[in-house]
Amino acid sequence: MISENVSSRLEFADLDPLGDLPAAGDWQQLCDGALDPNPFFGPAFLRPYVKNMAGAAVRLAVVRERDTGTWLMAAPVARRRIGLAVPVATLWATDYSPLGTPLMHPGTDAEVVRCFFDGAAGPGGLLAIPYLPLASQTASRLTGADIGPLAIAAREKRAGHDAGAAGEAQLEAAFSGKRRKEMRRLLRRLDEDGASRFESLTESDASRGFEEFLALEASGWKGRSGTALISKPQTAAFSLEAIAGLARLGRVRIDQFWSGDRLIASLVLIEAGGQVFSWKIAFDEAYGRYSPGAQIALYTFRQNLALPGFMGADSLAVPGHSMIEPLWRGRLETGTMVLAQGAAGSLKLRLATADLAAEQALRRLARSVRQRLKR
Secondary structure, eight states, rough: OOOOTSSSSSEEEEEETHHHHTTTTHHHHHTTTTTSSGGGGSSHHHHHHHHHHSSSEEEEEEEEEEOOOOEEEEEEEEEEEESSSOEEEEEBTTBBBOOOOOOOTTTOOOHHHHHHHHHHGGOOEEEHHHETTTTTTTHHHHHTTTSSSSEEEEEEEEEEESHHHHHHHHHHHHSSSSHHHHHHHHHHHHHTTSSEEEEEEEEEHHHHHHHHHHHHHTTHHHHHTTGGGGGSSSHHHHHHHHHHHHHTTTTTEEEEEEEETEEEEEEEEEEEETEEEHHHHHGGGGGGGOOOOHHHHHHEEEEEEEETTEEEEEOOOOOOTTTTTTTEEEEEEEEEEEEEEETTTHHHHHHHHHHHHHHHHHHHHHHHHHHHHOO
16 A cells, blocks of 8 residues: 655555565665664564564555655554553564664654654554664654654663773673672683683574574473474574575674583674674573573673674663673663554553553563562
C-alpha cells in the first residue's frame, strides 16, 4: 500500500519485508546511515527473522520522498498487545532484537515523523515503540514532532559502556583491585591445563565462529532446556541466515576464549554506526570455576575501546544481569514510547500505558519468584 502525504513531498509505503522490494538498496542505505543505528531493522537481520520466526503479520512501514524515492524513515510494524489486553500498532522489537529505534535519515524533520505515525499507527491512532533508547537523537526527534499525547512507560536501564576516556574509566573501575588480581590468577591456573588465548573473528571467519558458538551454546544448559539457537529448526535457520548476511556486510564479530584447543567462551557481537551490540554469549560450564563469561566480557570491552570510530556498546542484557552489570559500568535507559492521536488520544494513551504497567508488574513478580527459587 502506498499513500501520499498531504504535502505531496512525502509518501508512506506499507511493504512486505519478504517481497521483491525494488528499493531494497535504499533500505540498506537508510540502515547504514541512520541517525541512530539499529541493525535489527535492516534487511540482513529482519528478513530471516520474519521468514522463520514472526508469528504475526509484520509489515515494513516506510516514509520516502515522492520525487526521488529516498527513504527517510522505516521500521517493521505489527499489531499486538502492548501489555495484557490492549492491542496497538507496535514497532517489532523482540527478545532476539530488544532495540526499537526506527531507522531515521539524519535529515528527518517533524513532517516525516508525522507521516510515519499516520501510516504506521493506522486507524487506531496509537503507536508503541518498545526498547527505545531515551537519550538518543531519534527519541528527541520523535518527541519534538508534536504528534499528540505521548507517554514513556516501562523505563529500564541495562548495561553498556562508553567510548573514549569515559569508557577507559569504566574499564578501570571494573577491572581493578581484587577483581584484577582474581581474574589474572584464574588465567594462570587455566594455563596449567593448556595455554589460554583470546581471538576475534570477523568477515569470512565470522560464519565459522558462529557455528562454533552454536555448538558451545547447545552443549550447556540452554541445550538441555531446549532454548539454544539450534534446539529448534526455526531459530537455527533464522540465526544462521542473519549472521551470514550481517557477516557479508562486515557487521559481525565473534570474540572467543580458548583453553588449548577447547573453546570455553564465545560472544557474538553486531557492529553498526560506531555502536557494538552484544547479541549472544555462551560458555563451557565445565570451566565455570575460571569465570569464562566474565573473562570474555572484559576482553570484549578492551576490543571495543580499540575499534576505530567506536561510539559505545549496548549489552542488550536484561536489567540487573548478574554477570555483565558489574563489568560494563555504563547504563543505557530505554522505555516504551507510546504516541496517540485523535479526539480520544489521551484516553487511549492512558489505557495502553496502564495495560503495559500491569504486564510489567507481573514480569517483576515472576522474576522475583524465580530468584527466590534459585536460593
